[in-house]
Amino acid sequence: SRMAEIDKQRSFINRLWTGFGQNVKKRYQPNIFNVLMNTIQFMEYEIAETSSGAADVLIHPVLYDSHWAEFHSAKKFIRRGEEMAVEKLAEIKRLVEESN
Numbered sequence: 204s205r206m207a208e209i210d211k212q213r214s215f216i217n218r219l220w221t222g223f224g225q226n227v228k229k230r231y232q233p234n235i236f237n238v239l240m241n242t243i244q245f246m247e248y249e250i251a252e253t254s255s256g257a258a259d260v261l262i263h264p265v266l267y268d269s270h271w272a273e274f275h276s277a278k279k280f281i282r283r284g285e286e287m288a289v290e291k292l293a294e295i296k297r298l299v300e301e302s303n
Contacts, residue, residue, distance in 0.1 A: 240271055240272075244271060259298050260291050260294055260295055260298065262284065262287045262288055262291055263287070264280070264283040264284045264286070264287040265283075266279065266280065266283050
């Protein structure tokens with residue numbers, strides 16, 4: 204019957220949706236290691252923010268598409284730091300000239 208077919212389709216869609224939701228929860232469920240690393244990173248950020256108050260120039264490179272465990276991607280992080288330093292180069296040169 205048509206109702207049985209509709210119920211079958213709904214059941215399939217519900218199973219599909221439920222399975223999708225469980226996979227998302229499993230993939231993004233925080234584990235203790237990620238919680239600890241996020242806590243350490245937050246503390247490092249706060250320490251850097253507090254310490255940077257006395258700095259003449261602040262370079263804060265951010266890579267939003269990166270993960271803290273990308274140890275194999277050092278060049279990517281170095282390149283971003285260099286790009287940010289180049290952006291601040293005029294300011295750095297001005298400060299050096301002022302101090303002479």
